Amino acid sequence: MKAKIIYTMDPEKPYGKYLLFNETTGNIEKVLDTLSNSELSNVEVIDYGDYLITPGIIDSHNHLLMMGLHYTFMVNLSDAHNIDDIIQKLREFSGKAEFPWILGYGLYEGRIGRLPTRWDLDKAASDKPVFIMHTSGHYAVCNSKALEIAGITKSTQDPPGGLIGREPDGTPNGILYEPAAMDLVRRYIPQFTVNHYKEAILKIQDEYLKTGITTVKDPGGTGGDIDEELRIRALNELSENNMLKVLVKICLPVFSYEDAKRKVTIARMIREGEKLTFLGFKIFMDGSGLARTAWMRDPWNKNFTEIDDDNRGIPTWNLEELRKTIDYLLSEFPNKMICIHTIGDKAVEEALNIIEDMKMKYPNVSFTLIHVYAPTSRDIERIRENGVMIETQTGFMHFLGKLIISNLGLIRTNRFMNIRNYLEQGIIVCNSSDSDVINHNPIYGLITSIYRTYYVNSIVNTLMNTHEMNPALCDISLYDAFKLYTLNAQRCVHDNSIVALKPGNKADFVVWDLNLLMRCFEDPINCLSNDNIIKNLVIATYINGKIMHKRVA
Ligand SMILES: [Zn+2]
Incomplete structure (x- = not known):
């Protein structure tokens, strides 16, 4: 297969032009810059001329099932502009849903x-x-x-x-x-069944393949919205019938010590397979940055410069119970992962206190901190020292940036999602969508991670009525933006084998329209609001050397 350029994510050979793979085994054989005559006579060349090839996208925080239920059984009203729109959308839907x-x-x-x-x-x-x-x-x-x-x-x-x-x-x-x-x-709405869950997952995975996503970490529900036992039964059945195309890494949410016991039982029900693995547990340590309920050291701001009284948000756990719960989970699964939702800087600090203790007792466990809006410089050091990974969602800047920044206030915003700083410090940062908090398409995260400073400044400068910002100033390169979704993301999903395009690895990769991608790179704001570009960026998605999605010409 020939492309203009291949980003392999293999540190030993980061770029190439020819990707040779065996269709029978589904494995990569070689990545080359030129093909010799003898090689030319041995392989069938698919010429993707002007395109870019990268490894498959790993969305390291993606509520796959919840997104699937919304997509399959519910009406999306997020783009309705008036009451007639709502009526129209509900009418169209009533014709096809069996629910x-x-x-x-x-x-x-x-x-x-x-x-x-x-x-x-x-x-x-x-x-x-x-x-x-x-x-x-x-x-x-x-x-x-x-x-x-x-x-x-x-x-x-x-x-x-x-x-x-x-x-x-x-x-x-x-x-x-x-x-x-x-x-x-x-209470009168019928519960979704295992079959509904299965249908939802099958539908949404095809949507994900259209955007280049080949692996997700699904942290389940956020409260009473998902029955975790039914989720596992649905995934088990799909996996055993070879119906999963996207690789699903399961994270189970835990809400209390009592709940941890139940989740340990559910974790033991998971029947791992080629496309299904159990990763670990997810803990919510604080609330939201939109509702100003995340746990902060200093009071929240509002409207950029005002102070929100003495509101520092609230912890969602008693810290002693949390410590006991994590200890219990790790005593049952000492080699798995603990992912902690920490938006506020106080939540980050307290999570790190617990992580430092647990690391002594369970040296093999991996920790990620999810969201981490504006950590202090001391805590960034501790994150590095403890090998903790950060699961960020830079795409929030595009969809929710104005509200988040107006709540963080101008001073804290300097520290907001400073990806470049994390990378320079040697921290493993993974990008993700937290779908369906925002749309799953990785382009939002790619562009906003490249232009993090531009985004933050354009939000802040709108307030100050100046628009002096040059989009040519990138925080990170396109290669590094892809790294957050591939090489780094594989660490956040506890997998060292799946990503880099190098001999012996699976031929899981995405063919991108390089011209459209460059248009996004040059004019990020217009690109992200242009559906025609967003939906056509991916030419093809391959898994195990087989084409799973192909753009309609
Ligand atoms: Zn989430």
Whole structure:
């Protein structure tokens, strides 16, 4: 196979032009710069002329199943601009979904103008119940059929901690505020089954292949949203029937010491195979950078320069219980991985305290810190000293950057996702999407990691009304941006064998349209808002030497 250039990610031979692989074994035989006549007579050359070849993309933090459920069974309302858009999208969906309810997600009235009501949703479906979630997760809207199933009428009292939206005469208008009120309806929505989970995974993996993703680490659900036991059963069945195309690395979320015991039992149910492995456990140590609930040393800011009173966010664990829980998990699985969600700098500091102790007791365990928005320079040193890896999501800058930076404040923003600094310090940084927090397409992470300073400054400078920034100033090279998704990412998914394009490794690789990629490199802002470019960047995705996705010409 011939390309303009190959980024092999093999430190011994980083570049090449010819990738020779054996279609029968699926293994790479050689990477060369030229082909001799004798080699030419022995191989069939597929000429990808002007294209770039890289190893398959590893998305080291990607909620594969959750994304699949949304994609397969729910209506995406995140790009609806008005009430008519919502009705239209719900109508189109009701025609194809077999699920007895119509579920939606991504509702955001900031874009729409107002929240829809039951009467708006009745125009989309009157005989089928409809339930759509707000993007914050704090409220939802349902139609008249859903209210009828739940038995909610004018005389229904508001539940403690929740509020039923009403007309002036007390008639429920379909809006339900906070989980207590949403649960009045949610409890009637049928649970997804193993078969639903399987269908969701099969559908979404094909979408991932279109963007070059060949491996994901799936950290499961974030609360009551995924049944982890059903997830494992679905993945086991798909793996055993050779239906997984994307390599899935399972991480199990643990929410308490009691929960850890259950998760250890579930971990033992995992039947590892060629496309399925068990990686370790995920722990949430703090909240969110959008809602300013992540755990900080100093108070959160708001609107860039204001201080959010004394709000330093909140830890989600009692630290002693957390220590005990991690100790227990590692006593059961001393060679696995612990991935800790730490957005705030205080959470990072406390996580490192625990990691330092655990490393003495369990020297073989690997730790990653997820998100890590703005660590202190001392903690960056400790991260390096302890060989801890960072799972970042630089694509957040494109989608959520303005809100995150306005909450971090201008001073802390200097430390925000400073990828170049991490790399210079010798820290293993892996890039990921945290899909479906943002779109899974790796182009968002590639471009934002290259232009991290440009992104941060353009957000900050909009505020200051100056636009002096030269996109020619890259933080890191395109090669290094790919490294965060390949060579480095393989460390975050605990795998040393899968990535580099070198003899003996699997022929898993992506063929990129180099012209489109260069357009993104030269004009990042316009590229990322151009669907035509984003969706066509990948020409082909190969796994084990077999073509799994090919761009439609
Ligand atoms: Zn996540």
